[in-house]
Amino acid sequence: MGMPFHPSHKSVGYTYVLHKKHRDKELSGLTRTSASGVLITTEHSGTHIDAICHQALDHKLFGGVKVDTAVETPFGFSTLGAEAVQPLVARCVLLDIVRSRGDHLEKFHSITVEELKECCQNQKIYPTKGDIVLVRTGFGRFWSDATKYLEAAGVSLEGAKWLSSFGIVATGADNMSFDVDDGNIDPAMKITLPCHALLLVEKGIYIIENLNLEELAADRVWESVIICSPLKLVGATGSPVRPIALTGIPVPSF
Numbered sequence: 001m002g003m004p005f006h007p008s009h010k011s012v013g014y015t016y017v018l019h020k021k022h023r024d025k026e027l028s029g030l031t032r033t034s035a036s037g038v039l040i041t042t043e044h045s046g047t048h049i050d051a052i053c054h055q056a057l058d059h060k061l062f063g064g065v066k067v068d069t070a071v072e073t074p075f076g077f078s079t080l081g082a083e084a085v086q087p088l089v090a091r092c093v094l095l096d097i098v099r100s101r102g103d104h105l106e107k108f109h110s111i112t113v114e115e116l117k118e119c120c121q122n123q124k125i126y127p128t129k130g131d132i133v134l135v136r137t138g139f140g141r142f143w144s145d146a147t148k149y150l151e152a153a154g155v156s157l158e159g160a161k162w163l164s165s166f167g168i169v170a171t172g173a174d175n176m177s178f179d180v181d182d183g184n185i186d187p188a189m190k191i192t193l194p195c196h197a198l199l200l201v202e203k204g205i206y207i208i209e210n211l212n213l214e215e216l217a218a219d220r221v222w223e224s225v226i227i228c229s230p231l232k233l234v235g236a237t238g239s240p241v242r243p244i245a246l247t248g249i250p251v252p253s254f
Contacts, residue, residue: 003046004146004210006176015040043082043238049170049230050207052080054237055200062204076235083232085206085239088170090254091131092226092245095119096217097153098138105137107151108182113162116155123222129167130254132226136213140174143212154180157188160195164203170228171199172208208241221247 001014017040022033044050052062059067061080071078097111098104100119105111116135120126127133139152152175155163160178163171172178179195186194199205208228216224225246230239 004143004149004176006044009042009044012042014045043233043236046240047210047242048238048240049085049228050200050238051082051085051236052200052204053077055196057197057201062201081234082230082236082239083234085230087229088132089227090169091251092224093125093127093131093133094136094213094216094222095133096136098136099217105153108180109153110156110180111135111153111159112156113158116159116162125222127163127166127168131168132170133163133168134211134213135173136217137173137175140212140214150176152176154178155195157186157194157198160198164199164205168205170206170208172211174211174213176209178207178209208243216245223251225249225251
């Protein structure tokens with residue numbers, strides 16, 4: 001409650017209601033009680049992964065699937081929903097753009113291909129097919145300040161194209177949208193959030209948002225094994241996740 005939310009999801013927010021309480025039952029000797037609650041939230045809250053059905057171009061999903069009443073129902077999507085996202089277990093490459101540049105990134109800074117390449121050179125690591133690439137903008141430090149956090153730097157469209165060229169399965173960042181979310185129209189695609197359209201609709205690459213990358217960056221862990229398992233929310237456009245990076249072990253070839 002009180003966490004930053006993307007404006008398009010904020011009307012839902014996050015609420016937890018404890019609807020059944022231990023104190024609802026009177027004690028009489030040794031009495032077992034239980035408590036349980038109800039979550040009211042969006043799938044795109046906190047750290048989460050975007051399902052492929054989350055975005056469309058000209059009412060078409062990845063693979064040319066037409067968004068019609070058979071695909072998009074009042075109870076979710078009949079295809080490409082969150083339940084179709086398999087648990088991700090893969091080599092993870094962390095690109096620490098902040099450390100590579102040697103300073104902080106300005107608000108709404110667009111991370112270029114050149115900056116991504118320079119970071120790879122500085123860290124002596126490059127993505128390979130099947131990897132998950134995480135990009136540190138440094139704005140994860142402002143998670144408790146929604147105004148600053150929502151002004152985060154993001155990856156440019158050309159940067160996303162370059163990352164996708166390696167055949168990665170997913171990417172993500174310590175910001176709300178992976179994209180630069182300044183509301184401007186991309187001149188090439190004529191839309192906002194062009195990385196979302198490129199990655200989810202054109203490439204079928206998952207996006208993980210609101211990551212906490214500070215500890216990995218502090219320890220300079222540029223390579224790890226990541227385990228990221230979404231909930232099987234049938235027909236949902238995304239799912240909360242709790243990614244775990246396994247460090248200090250030989251990274252197998254996936």
